Amino acid sequence: MDVNKRRKILYVLVILGLIIAAYETVDIFNPSVFVCPPNGIFNCGDVLSSPYSSILGIPLSALGFILMLLAIPMIQKSNDVRFFWSIAAAGALLYSVVSMAIIGHICEWCSALDAVILSTIVVANMKASGSVIHETAHN
Secondary structure (H helix, E strand, O other): OOHHHHHHHHHHHHHHHHHHHHHHHHHHHOHHHOOOOOEOOEOHHHHHOOHHHEEOOEEHHHHHHHHHHHHHHHHHOOHHHHHHHHHHHHHHHHHHHHHHHHHOOEOHHHHHHHHHHHHHHHHHOEOOOOOEOOOOOOO
């Protein structure tokens, strides 16, 4: 994939991730804003109000927002920086998926943010040929 095309895709993903994370964070402080009716296994309220929804009192959605903000300079940086950002993002993604499994409910918005983070990891680590790799050379 062309470097400029990859950067454009990453910017779109990051903006989408920022919007979703901001929306989730607003809902934590004002639950009436959220559009996520409980429906069987889908229940954002249960997920966002669970003990797993924050780390050291910081909502995961706010941490997701920070992660997406940190992705902005990552887009312009070397493959090493993208790789280490991707490791941090993968850890956040794993925590989110495991916590929803423990809670027994899925938050559609959390899952949407997880999908954006996963897409960002894949696109950030794509080589011109389209394969996902880690290079040590700098752009």
